[in-house]
Amino acid sequence: HRGLMAGKRGLIMGLANDKSIAWGIAKALGREGADLAFSYQGEALKKRVDPLAAQLGSTMVLPCDVGDEASVDGLFDALAETWGSLDFIVHAIGFSDKEQLRGRYADTTRDNFLLTMDISVYSFTAVARRAAAMMPAGGTMLTLTYYGAERVMPHYNVMGVAKAALEASVRYLAEDFGKEDIRVNAISAGPIKTLAASGIGDFRYIMKWNELNSPLRRNVTQDDVGNSALYLLSPLSSGVTGEVHHVDSGYHVVGMKAVDAPDI
Ligand code: NAD
Numbered sequence: 001h002r003g004l005m006a007g008k009r010g011l012i013m014g015l016a017n018d019k020s021i022a023w024g025i026a027k028a029l030g031r032e033g034a035d036l037a038f039s040y041q042g043e044a045l046k047k048r049v050d051p052l053a054a055q056l057g058s059t060m061v062l063p064c065d066v067g068d069e070a071s072v073d074g075l076f077d078a079l080a081e082t083w084g085s086l087d088f089i090v091h092a093i094g095f096s097d098k099e100q101l102r103g104r105y106a107d108t109t110r111d112n113f114l115l116t117m118d119i120s121v122y123s124f125t126a127v128a129r130r131a132a133a134m135m136p137a138g139g140t141m142l143t144l145t146y147y148g149a150e151r152v153m154p155h156y157n158v159m160g161v162a163k164a165a166l167e168a169s170v171r172y173l174a175e176d177f178g179k180e181d182i183r184v185n186a187i188s189a190g191p192i193k194t195l196a197a198s199g200i201g202d203f204r205y206i207m208k209w210n211e212l213n214s215p216l217r218r219n220v221t222q223d224d225v226g227n228s229a230l231y232l233l234s235p236l237s238s239g240v241t242g243e244v245h246h247v248d249s250g251y252h253v254v255g256m257k258a259v260d261a262p263d264i
Contacts, residue, residue, distance in 0.1 A: 002033065009034070009085070011079065011086060011090070011131070012029075012039070013090060014091065015049050016045055016049075019222070020092065021225050024222025025090050025230075026090075028223070028230040029229075030056035037062060037079060038053045038060065062075050066119060066127065085137070087140070089127060089140075090141075093119065094159065095116065096112060097116075100112050101155050101156070102155045102157075103155075104157070105160075121166045124173075128173050132176075132177050137181075142185055142187065143170060143185075145163045145189075145244060146159070147246075149167050154201065154206060155206075185237070185240060186243070187244075188246045188252070190220040190247065191206050191210055210249065215251075216249035220248060232245060
């Protein structure tokens with residue numbers, strides 16, 4: 001296979017179904033010749049992930065709950081046994097109690113704060129350390145974040161606080177692994193209708209607002225994110241690390257939108 005990712009092996013974490021951002025990324029990587037392994041959380045998701053993996057010629061579908069150290073170790077033991085080394089990883093995982101993705105941030109409970117930080121932030125660090133140990137020839141890592149890390153967005157609440165910490169961890173990991181020629185970046189994606197997003201209050205309104213107010217005047221697709229991920233995971237971005245790259249139709253640059261119609 002010829003392609004940007006030919007001969008490269010990578011792990012995709014966070015594929016739940018064909019609406020997942022991880023699927024857009026996996027398709028772009030598969031198209032460019034990458035060999036892919038997938039991890040899924042819980043037996044119920046395996047039957048969804050198996051056929052998607054098969055579509056991209058992958059039979060490596062492995063369980064991993066990132067909230068459980070032994071489960072993360074199990075995943076990397078299995079990868080070390082079958083592949084030995086890795087070239088890239090994609091972390092497309094986040095979680096918070098959806099009852100707290102509405103209403104006030106101020107009402108976040110300690111338990112949900114810690115759970116959200118554990119699954120949505122620490123998991124990337126836990127996975128990155130194990131993946132780096134399998135990248136003797138260098139590699140690339142990518143996680144997914146959202147504008148709610150930088151600015152207050154409706155209902156994003158504790159997830160915004162977690163994404164801010166995730167973005168900071170991208171910078172620290174970039175420094176830790178840079179001398180091993182391992183690059184670490186994030187994509188800040190605009191709103192996309194996925195399973196995780198459906199837990200956020202007023203998500204349809206948020207999508208409509210982004211569509212009307214972004215410079216491109218449309219929402220981004222899984223494939224928009226997939227193609228940018230391909231750039232960040234491939235040698236095309238060889239000089240880029242510690243970066244949070246916005247794939248959001250330009251929404252993050254707008255202070256106030258001009259009136260499209262001549263009279264208000
Ligand atoms: P999704 O529901 O398809 O994916 C979320 C994934 O997280 C699922 O596969 C789920 O199994 C996994 N997960 C949750 N808890 C886990 C655990 N303990 N162990 C292992 N896996 C676990 O939704 P998505 O929107 O594709 O989310 C992927 C990433 O993109 C998330 O980090 C999300 O915050 C981020 N993101 C999403 C949007 C959006 O609008 N959809 C925008 C910006 C960023």
